[in-house]
Amino acid sequence: MRQSQARKKEEESIPAIVYKKAKARRETESVPMAAGLQMLAIETSCDETAVAVLSNGRTILSNMVASQISLHERFGGVVPEIASRRHLEVINPLLKQALEKADAGFVDISAVAVTIGPGLVGALLIGLGAAKAISYVTGLPLVGVNHIEGHLFANFLEHPDLRPPLVCLIVSGGHTSIVYMPDFGKYELVGETLDDAVGEAYDKVSNYLGLGYPGGPVLDGLAKDGDPSSIHFPRAMLHDGFDFSLSGLKTAVLNYVTRERSAGREVNVANLAASFQAAVVDVLVAKTVAAAQRFEVENVALAGGVAANSGLRAGFEAAASKTGFELFYPSPALCTDNAAMIAAAGYYRFLSGERLPLTANPDPNLRLT
Amino acid sequence: MRVLSFDTSSPACTVAVVDATSDAADLMAEINAWTPRGHMARLLPQIDTTLRETGIAKEELEAVVVGLGPGSFTGLRIGVTIARTLAQLLDIPIVGVPSLDAIARRVGAFEGAICTIIDAKREEVYAAVYESSGGSIKRLTDFKPLSPESLVYELAEENIPRVLLVGDGISAHRKVFEGHLGGRAVFSPRDFWWPRAADLAAIAAPRLVEGAVDELFSLVPIYARLSQAEELWLKKEHA
Numbered sequence: 001m002r003q004s005q006a007r008k009k010e011e012e013s014i015p016a017i018v019y020k021k022a023k024a025r026r027e028t029e030s031v032p033m034a035a036g037l038q039m040l041a042i043e044t045s046c047d048e049t050a051v052a053v054l055s056n057g058r059t060i061l062s063n064m065v066a067s068q069i070s071l072h073e074r075f076g077g078v079v080p081e082i083a084s085r086r087h088l089e090v091i092n093p094l095l096k097q098a099l100e101k102a103d104a105g106f107v108d109i110s111a112v113a114v115t116i117g118p119g120l121v122g123a124l125l126i127g128l129g130a131a132k133a134i135s136y137v138t139g140l141p142l143v144g145v146n147h148i149e150g151h152l153f154a155n156f157l158e159h160p161d162l163r164p165p166l167v168c169l170i171v172s173g174g175h176t177s178i179v180y181m182p183d184f185g186k187y188e189l190v191g192e193t194l195d196d197a198v199g200e201a202y203d204k205v206s207n208y209l210g211l212g213y214p215g216g217p218v219l220d221g222l223a224k225d226g227d228p229s230s231i232h233f234p235r236a237m238l239h240d241g242f243d244f245s246l247s248g249l250k251t252a253v254l255n256y257v258t259r260e261r262s263a264g265r266e267v268n269v270a271n272l273a274a275s276f277q278a279a280v281v282d283v284l285v286a287k288t289v290a291a292a293q294r295f296e297v298e299n300v301a302l303a304g305g306v307a308a309n310s311g312l313r314a315g316f317e318a319a320a321s322k323t324g325f326e327l328f329y330p331s332p333a334l335c336t337d338n339a340a341m342i343a344a345a346g347y348y349r350f351l352s353g354e355r356l357p358l359t360a361n362p363d364p365n366l367r368l369t
Numbered sequence: 370m371r372v373l374s375f376d377t378s379s380p381a382c383t384v385a386v387v388d389a390t391s392d393a394a395d396l397m398a399e400i401n402a403w404t405p406r407g408h409m410a411r412l413l414p415q416i417d418t419t420l421r422e423t424g425i426a427k428e429e430l431e432a433v434v435v436g437l438g439p440g441s442f443t444g445l446r447i448g449v450t451i452a453r454t455l456a457q458l459l460d461i462p463i464v465g466v467p468s469l470d471a472i473a474r475r476v477g478a479f480e481g482a483i484c485t486i487i488d489a490k491r492e493e494v495y496a497a498v499y500e501s502s503g504g505s506i507k508r509l510t511d512f513k514p515l516s517p518e519s520l521v522y523e524l525a526e527e528n529i530p531r532v533l534l535v536g537d538g539i540s541a542h543r544k545v546f547e548g549h550l551g552g553r554a555v556f557s558p559r560d561f562w563w564p565r566a567a568d569l570a571a572i573a574a575p576r577l578v579e580g581a582v583d584e585l586f587s588l589v590p591i592y593a594r595l596s597q598a599e600e601l602w603l604k605k606e607h608a
């Protein structure tokens with residue numbers, strides 16, 4: 001009884017005509033659209049606090065990100081307790097800034113989206129706590145978003161012509177997986193890392209060489225001046241299914257450095273970075289292209305923080321022109337964690353009627369498939 | 370002044386609505402639930418139920434009071450995040466109150482020294498010492514975590530005839546207190562060990578009436594400890 005009343009109230013809070021129109025349109029085309037629908041989104045799954053306002057599922061009115069990289073730098077990785085403390089400090093001022101930048105008040109917002117996982121549980125709790133409090137005070141409907149789905153949706157934000165079916169490579173500090181997306185809201189896990197995530201491998205190598213944190217941008221930058229064929233590193237499981245293994249590559253790099261140093265030879269860091277990156281990119285490209293062929297899709301998308309890596313992009317560009325698939329990836333600012341992508345994914349979930357209750361908990365191990 | 374008050378520093382989730390004046394905080398409703406690790410799911414529905422009991426709409430609230438700990442880092446962050454966001458959205462003042470002060474207030478009728486002790490894990494307690502006299506309580510210490518042995522040592526040093534111990538730190542370390550303080554230690558009954566939102570509100574009431582409220586964007590829990598990563602880092606730096 002109370003539930004149906006609550007649902008009725010939620011539906012009243014957005015114009016009924018818009019809601020119907022959106023549903024009807026969804027049957028005829030893949031990308032759902034509803035005019036005049038503004039989504040507030042919050043993302044706190046790792047080390048970026050982010051708040052965004054998105055109009056009609058596509059137009060970014062504001063996209064505020066407070067990065068914590070400098071806080072975690074000296075530890076060589078994200079420290080969960082430090083991340084959680086920082087999220088709490090910045091979430092409320094950031095919310096204010098995001099609304100001001102969007103020139104919006106809560107009367108202009110139709111729904112609130114929030115990342116509920118996967119991620120660091122203490123960090124997720126801050127975003128979810130704030131989002132639930134907003135929903136409680138304003139009565140706005142609340143939608144829970146999978147962080148990985150958010151990364152994938154960054155592509156739809158920037159490429160209005162992109163439609164499923166597609167194959168997406170999701171690569172970040174915490175995730176490395178290939179996902180087949182036959183339609184909106186439908187996902188199939190094709191392959192994933194059996195050990196280190198790509199971003200993690202970059203961090204570990206960079207850390208070992210004393211080059212700084214985060215490792216991805218550091219090594220990507222160095223690789224530009226190096227010769228990728230100067231050192232041969234293994235391409236693990238290259239023709240062996242769709243799963244990845246990156247810990248062997250990391251060990252090979254560390255062994256190489258130890259060997260060179262003990263022989264009194266200086267390591268050419270640019271060549272090392274370029275060769276390491278080439279090994280990573282070769283494997284990621286080969287597996288993703290194989291997945292695209294296996295599912296007979298024409299669209300291949302990249303998502304996640306590592307999708308901003310220039311070596312990775314170049315590798316995929318080359319494969320695209322050779323194999324003939326259409327390649328999509330978000331601009332660098334939308335590759336790394338942000339709330340606009342959460343709003344885009346939340347917008348889709350909202351239109352399909354999903355709601356999160358005030359009793360919701362985050363799910364640090366939430367899966368897409 | 371209609372005030373919403375809550376604390377999530379302990380395994381209990383406590384929510385109250387009071388009518389605060391300069392010298393009193395009249396309780397309108399209070400709900401206490403035992404919800405270890407359940408604060409995220411329970412707090413907002415419990416706030417809603419408590420408000421319904423009073424007939425006050427959330428828009429009619431005039432201030433938010435929240436327990437700052439020390440206590441469970443996660444529990445504290447849930448409470449403070451929700452308190453800050455409610456205050457921000459409702460555009461009302463916020464006041465943070467140390468949760469240990471609320472525990473001390475519950476046993477304020479005791480004349481003499483009061484020591485609040487809560488379990489801080491890692492073989493330590495968070496403790497504070499108060500002087501209670503004529504119905505007024507004054508805190509004499511801050512909230513550093515320390516071993517129960519150092520705490521009893523400090524208490525034994527003071528020339529106190531009797532000290533009332535209160536808080537869930539008693540259960541794991543009772544023997545240490547008994548052994549070192551003997552008959553000088555008085556133990557409160559178990560049901561006084563956890564903070565109650567009505568006490569937080571009563572402590573905050575004078576500040577609310579005077580307008581001596583906290584800065585919303587800088588209100589954070591009393592962690593009393595660095596993260597373990599920072600502690601290790603400092604140890605390494607000074608090694």
Ligand SMILES: [Zn+2]
Nearest residue numbers: 147172305337
């Ligand atoms: Zn991410």
